Structure formats: C-alpha cells, structure tokens
Amino acid sequence: MGLDDLVQGKPQVSRGEPGRTHKLTRIVKFEHIERNADEISKLLIPDDRQRDTQRTLYYVIVELLRNALQHSRDKLGGVIAAQRNDRGRNWNKPVIQVAVADTGIGILEHLKTSHPQLQDAQEALDKALWPHVSGTFEFGLTGTAENAGMGLFFIAEMAKLTAGTLVLASRGATLLLDGDPEFEGHHRLEFVQPRGTGYPGTLVAFELPTDAVEDYNALIERIRELARERTPRRATHRWMRYEPPPADAQEFLVNVGVEDTKKAMQVATETLIPWLVQRRTIVLNFRGMEICTQSYLHALLFEPLRMAWALRIPIYVSNVQPGVRSNLELLENYALGG
Missing domain, CATH: 3.30.750 (Transcription Regulator spoIIAA)
Known part of the structure; x- marks a missing residue:
C-alpha cells in the first residue's frame, strides 16, 4: 500500500493496481484534490457501466480531502488510500473502501471554534453529520462565504441510501454508521466502545457497494431534499x-x-x-x-x-x-x- 514510501517521503513509482488498490498518498494542496479524486475513482471503478458509482466515489473523495486540508490544521495535509474489496465477506458483494486521515486538531476542537458549548467528543461527531454544521459558523446559520457545513451530511446520507458504511473517528470518539441493506430506513448508528476510543486526528472511512448507485443525479437530488427537510423553514427566493x-x-x-x-x-x-x-x-x-x-x-x-x-x-x-x-x-x- 506504499506505507514505506509515504513515511520516507519518496515518490511512488506506481499509484496502485487498476481495479484493486490505490496506494497511500499524501495530499497537501487544494489544487491536487480533483486530480487525485478523478484518478482514484477511475482506477478502482474502470468499468464505464458503473459510471454513477464512479461519480459518487469521486464526490466522497473530494469532500473528505477538502475537509482534511481546510479544517484539520495539519501542516502535512491529509493521507488517502483506497481499495476494491471482492474477497472474504465481500466475495459476492464487492465494495469500494476509501479512507482519509490527518493528524490535526480533531472534530471537537474544530467545532468548538464557533460552538464553545460543545465539550463532548461524541456529541461533536453526532453534530458533524447534521446539515449546516461547521466550526466556521454558529448553529442556526447556513454557512459562511467559504463553507456550508454540508460535506459530512452528504456523505452520511450517501452511506444510508446505498447500504454503505461510514466510520468517523476523531480525538475522543468513533462513530459507526451502517446503511440498511434492506433499504427500509433501519440504519445502524453507534459509537465504538469503550467510550473515548478515537483517533489522534481525524479518520474517515467510507465503504460503497460497487453496484449501489444506479442514478447519481437522483441520489444527489434525494439528499438535497433531505437537507431541505432538516433545515429550518424560511422564505425562499428563486434568483x-x-x-x-x-x-x-x-x-x-x-x-x-x-x-x-x-x-x-x-x-x-x-x-x-x-x-x-x-x-x-x-x-x-x-x-x-x-x-x-x-x-x-x-x-x-x-x-x-x-x-x-x-x-x-x-x-x-x-x-x-x-x-x-x-x-x-x-x-x-x-x-x-x-
């Protein structure tokens, strides 16, 4: 997976194995996000017949890498790795697994910037999955010029709607979300025990079944509707x-x-x-x-x-x-x- 090269700061000869793995890669600049997201999504899902799954994976990678660079305060940026798993428990249901990690301040400290009343890591992780929640503006607002606080909300809803899995680990807590495989809304959302189990920074892992997304546009539209339902009603203008x-x-x-x-x-x-x-x-x-x-x-x-x-x-x-x-x-x- 390229761990030795990453630790030693060596350039990788190969990014990974097409259709199988993408090696550990450090991202430190915003302008590198799109290129890497495009490369990873196409490397792991080379079949154009799964274009909608490929687009969904691209979206997730872009949001996770941007969060790492924008909010973690980790001077070394974020690290990403991904693989296609079609062995073991996934032999009859292949999945794409992607993980992004940093060693920054963590979600609680980030949110406390604008929400000093937050003192509990579990509460911080829970609120991080709400729409319009960010450390850059107060509760009740819907964003600043740069940030809408919608990234993790969209990714969590993608996990639910695709029967995927999301692991959100940060300093002091780890949250596990499993989307309902029967698509009846019975999702599993729980904190990993014992209390306090976390990660020294922030780690987000996302697992997406390769056949889960048949219509990317419809998926985005459904999540948009969910966001609208969970945002306080107010006058809406069409401009x-x-x-x-x-x-x-x-x-x-x-x-x-x-x-x-x-x-x-x-x-x-x-x-x-x-x-x-x-x-x-x-x-x-x-x-x-x-x-x-x-x-x-x-x-x-x-x-x-x-x-x-x-x-x-x-x-x-x-x-x-x-x-x-x-x-x-x-x-x-x-x-x-x-």
Missing part, C-alpha cells in the same frame, strides 16, 4: 434562471479552479461580485462538469447570489447536469432564506 440568457450577458466558465474552494472564493470576490456591482447579467456555464460538490458551489456562489438578489439582478445557468442543478437549488434555498 437563478435556467432559461436562455439575454444576448449581452457576461459568461463565466465555472470549471476555473474547480473543487478548490479558496480559488472559488477568489473568483467570487474578484470576478463575479464586481460584475454584479457593475450590473452585468452573469451566465454560469457548467459545460463539461458532471459533478460539482456542495462545498465548491457554496464557496463560489454564496456571496454572489446574495449580492445578485440585493441588486435584483438574476444569475443565469447554462449547460448544467441534473445533479449539479440540485446542488445549486439547495444553495439557493439557504443562501436566500428570509
């Missing part, structure tokens, strides 16, 4: 338009800095918001983007969307895939809430 834009609209190709939330915030501040202040009509062109995580869309559009609403300037969207549109609609629901 994104999906019809053809005016001829003089200013187009922005969204794949610039894709999945780099810091780059996305920079684009929002230096490009999109100035265009809106100049009262230009913007067209967001999502051409070529099958997948776009909630975290990235939040960083790119949370503030511009609120600015557009304040100035009464609609934002047009073109060439958007159904799964990406679902995430845009979720963002609009909470960004423009009354």
